Amino acid sequence: MFNDYSPEACGMTAPPGGTRISLLRVRDLSVEFATRDGVVRAVTEVSFDLSPGQVLALLGESGSGKSVTLRSILGLNPPVRTRVSGEILLKGEDINRLAERARQDLRGGVVSMVFQEPMTALDPVYTIGGQIEETLIEHRGLERAAVHRRARELLDLVQMPSPERCLASYPHEISGGMRQRAMIAIALACEPELLLADEPTTALDVTVQAQILWLLRDLQRRLGLAVIFVTHDLGVAAEIADDAAVMYGGRIVEQAPIRELFRAPAHPYTEGLMHATVRRRQKGKALVPIPGAPPNLAALPPGCAFAPRCPHVKPVCIEALPPLHVVASDHVSRCHLVPERLASPLLVLNKGGSL
Numbered sequence: 432m433f434n435d436y437s438p439e440a441c442g443m444t445a446p447p448g449g450t451r452i453s454l455l456r457v458r459d460l461s462v463e464f465a466t467r468d469g470v471v472r473a474v475t476e477v478s479f480d481l482s483p484g485q486v487l488a489l490l491g492e493s494g495s496g497k498s499v500t501l502r503s504i505l506g507l508n509p510p511v512r513t514r515v516s517g518e519i520l521l522k523g524e525d526i527n528r529l530a531e532r533a534r535q536d537l538r539g540g541v542v543s544m545v546f547q548e549p550m551t552a553l554d555p556v557y558t559i560g561g562q563i564e565e566t567l568i569e570h571r572g573l574e575r576a577a578v579h580r581r582a583r584e585l586l587d588l589v590q591m592p593s594p595e596r597c598l599a600s601y602p603h604e605i606s607g608g609m610r611q612r613a614m615i616a617i618a619l620a621c622e623p624e625l626l627l628a629d630e631p632t633t634a635l636d637v638t639v640q641a642q643i644l645w646l647l648r649d650l651q652r653r654l655g656l657a658v659i660f661v662t663h664d665l666g667v668a669a670e671i672a673d674d675a676a677v678m679y680g681g682r683i684v685e686q687a688p689i690r691e692l693f694r695a696p697a698h699p700y701t702e703g704l705m706h707a708t709v710r711r712r713q714k715g716k717a718l719v720p721i722p723g724a725p726p727n728l729a730a731l732p733p734g735c736a737f738a739p740r741c742p743h744v745k746p747v748c749i750e751a752l753p754p755l756h757v758v759a760s761d762h763v764s765r766c767h768l769v770p771e772r773l774a775s776p777l778l779v780l781n782k783g784g785s786l
C-alpha cells in the first residue's frame with residue numbers, strides 16, 4: 432500500500448505534470464501548528480509539480496489547508512509552534528533550507544503573491560505609487576528616475592483606470608477593484624515566474640470579480656506566468672486553470688487536468704463540490720450542499736477524513752487511510768472506491784459535467 436504520491440509509489444512513470452520541466456516541486460509537505468486545542472494538522476503529505484506557464488487551481492472548502500500550502504511555498508509560516516516537513520523546490524532551491532535573506536530574494540523575484548483582501552496587504556500610510564516604487568527599488572535596484580516610469584507602466588499593464596491619479600492615491604482612496612489591480616501590479620513588479628493568487632477575487636463584487644479574473648488570465652498568457660490559483664469556486668477554476676488539485680482535511684484528495692476532473696470526478700468530495708456549484712445547464716436543478724462539516728484538523732480520524740460525510744462510505748473508509756490511486760494518466764484520487772469504479776465503469780455514480 433502506498434500513501435504518498437511519488438511516481439514509484441503510485442506505479443506511475445511520472446507524477447501528474449512530472450513529464451514537464453518543473454518550476455516548483457512540492458514533495459510530502461506537512462505543516463503542523465501546536466495550539467491550545469492540540470496539534471492542528473493543517474497540511475499533510477502534499478505533493479505536486481508545476482511547470483513554467485502552467486496554471487494550477489487549488490480547490491477545497493474553508494479550512495482545507497489551501498492558504499497554508501501557499502504560505503509554505505513562500506516560507507511565510509509563523510516561526511514558532513509550527514512544524515514544517517517535506518521539500519519545496521523552487522527552481523531547484525529548497526525553500527525550507529534557505530537563509531531568510533535568500534528566501535526574501537526569491538519572494539520578491541521568482542515568486543510573488545496576490546492576497547484575498549488587498550486592504551490588509553497594502554500599507555495604508557503609503558501611496559500606491561510609493562509602494563510600487565519601493566518594491567522596484569528594493570528588489571530590482573532601479574534608480575529613482577526610472578521607478579516612476581516603470582510604476583506607471585505596471586499600472587497600464589493591469590489596466591488601471593486613471594493611472595496617474597492612482598499613483599498618488601492612498602489605498603483607502605481607491606475602489607476595491609482598483610486596490611486589487613494595484614496588488615497585482617506590485618506582485619508583477621519584479622517579473623515573477625510564479626504567481627500565487629489566494630482567492631484574489633472573493634472580496635470583490637461579481638462584476639469586478641469577472642474583470643479581475645479576465646485580467647489575471649490575460650496577464651498569465653501574455654507573460655507566460657505559472658500560477659497557483661486558490662479558490663473554492665469551481666466555475667472560476669474552470670475559467671483559469673489547466674489542472675486542479677482538490678484539498679480536503681489538509682490532503683490533496685484528487686488531482687487531474689481540469690477538464691478531466693469535471694468530466695469524470697473520481698472522489699466523492701469532488702462530486703459533492705460539483706453538485707454544490709452553479710453550472711451551465713443548472714436551470715431547474717437544485718444545488719445540493721455537502722452535508723456535515725469539515726473535519727477537526729486537531730483530531731483527524733485514522734481513515735478517510737471525508738468518510739463521515741461520504742454518501743458511499745464503506746467500513747474500510749473508516750478504518751484505513753485510502754492510498755492515492757491512479758485513475759488515468761495525470762489523474763489521481765485518494766479514495767478506496769477507485770479500483771471498484773475502474774473495474775466496473777457503470778459504478779461511476781455521477782458524471783461531473785461541464786461547468
Ligand SMILES: Nc1ncnc2c1ncn2[C@@H]1O[C@H](COP(=O)(O)OP(=O)(O)OP(=O)(O)O)[C@@H](O)[C@H]1O
Binds near residue numbers: 464492499500509663
Ligand atoms: N498559524 C496557525 N495556527 C494554528 N492554526 C492555523 C494557523 N494557520 C492556519 N491554521 C489552521 O489551519 C487550517 C487550514 O487553514 P487554511 O488557512 O490553509 O485554510 P484554507 O483552505 O485557506 O481556508 P479558507 O478557504 O477559509 O481560506 C485551518 O483549520 C486553520 O485554522
Ligand SMILES: [Mg+2]
Binds near residue numbers: 497498499629
Ligand atoms: Mg485561505
